[in-house]
Amino acid sequence: MADGNNDIEQQIRDALDVPCLKPGAMEGLKPFVAAPEHQEKLGFPGELVPDWKEKALAKMKDLAEKNRAFQVYLDACVKCGACTDKCHYFLGTGDPKNMPVARQDLLRSVYRRYFTFAGKYFPWLVGARDLTEEVLEEWYSYYHQCSECRRCSVFCPYGIDTAEITMAAREILDHIGVGQKYSNEIIGKVKSVGNNLGLNPKALRATLEDLEEDIEDDTGISVRIPLDEKGADILLVTPSADFFAEPHIDGLIGYAKVFHETGASWTLSSYASEAANFGLFIGSYENMREIALRIRKAAEDLGVKRIIFGECGHAWRVAYSFLNTLAGPFDFLDQNYPIPQHILEYTWDAIQKGQLKLDKSRNDHLTLTYHDSCNVARASRMGDMPGGQFEIPRNVIKAVCNNFYEMDRDTIRESTLCCGGGGGLLTDDLMDLRIKGASPRMKALQQVTEDHGVTHMAAICAICKTQFSKVMPKYGYDMDSIVSVHQLVSNAIILTGQETEEDEQNEEEAA
């Protein structure tokens, strides 16, 4: 057992060590509340409504009736305890309310009080409690200490998905006027500008032109990153962080090089310049649908035949699992390809067909491991084989790198640990939680650094990449120790016609 000391160096032990309980350690943590203007853009009341209690209970009833899974999750828990030590926020903070069952109970106790026979008449017997302002505060705090990563659900014998309960709680809070600033402001930006960043078409175009220039300076080859090109075959929808942040942007360069080498006709869209869909995080079907419909409209307007998604974890969940329901049918696309397709499926296919000239030694300065992003690992698939979402990213990494080692089996694949910043928590006002929540993953990484000299970790999610670049320095790694998978592809690709250092040497010798 860890001794509960906050000193991070002392915490570096086994990634899944159960910490000493610290009741109340994270009590009162409260991310910034959305301003009325952010709320109203999403169709929610601007501030706490006077009849909030009735509204909250009505919404809970509505959700339980519409979403059978939600009701089953509230009813089925037998308090077996299998989930208690499975949440990275519990492992990182020691706060017992961050145990998944305790997090669920914050809402379940109210559900029991108002919607079950026993809870109505004998609340003290069944852990039922009234909905009060204190309960509301607790909901706001602890339902913003869950990244909806679903690791706990893997270990629950009933498959209870805490993420669904967190989403429902946030949906209830939004409907009574208490939204979270980070997520709701961002959703508003997608609606008005087309992406989370607020990057307008002129700025996007300038950024892409700048990147084209960089690639040409670097390789001597002109590689295009097309925007709004009607009649292109493929629409690439990628997180807007790929246009802005490091190491995301290196991944974007990787996609462009792969498309270039495979001779693809592709384009980005300024209207659907965002893969992320934060509607999922706040449990709002309406907002999720509105964002998804932008992708459909862009695909129709541009007349593309295929839609491919870039490296973004929850976007791939929404795309793979819900896109057809939200914005389908996609009968206007080419039915010979997956709808939608993941960029890694595309790249792996190109590698298998021998369409890419790869020099693995160009990544020899790195020793890698791979962080499975939660939404890809536990809520989607890739390719046509079960487990493809685990194998395909690894296959691509191994095709472009010589040095690769896995982290502890209990911390990867379906048991992967969250980066600590997912589900709408990637905001500066939750930095303390983010650092603590990352500790299990960081310990698993430190283990492979010790055992195998791992220097870098690759990921395929914009949130994971940003989160790690911010928190890794707290654990003794440089901020650029997190890399995009397509950044590794980009490093290894030798573009057709590109002169390598070897070529130059040979030329010099010949001369």
Added chain:
Amino acid sequence: MAYEVNGQVVEHDEEGYIVNLSDWSRELAEEIAKTENIEMTDEHWEVVNFLRDYYEEYQIAPAVRVLIKAIKKSMGPEKGNNKYMYELFPYGPAKQACKIAGLPKPTGCV
């Protein structure tokens, strides 16, 4: 929530970003920098000025990569790199430098 510069009150949000971008002045930038524990040098100003020029043209802050490329051109490769940008602005050139430059915070997964 407000900064005070030369007797003037300038409103900012929960995170210290000014609410009305037209309130910005060099004196205010010095004041914001102080609250971030940064002492403004010529190098800091070079970055802040570039951000403001870019914002004027594009209504958004540039990608970190674009910023670094511009600084490389004006100040040379030993300063035009990510590491140096973080030495200048420990909480990141995008967010911290934007705050001092009086620009909105870049949002999203960044």
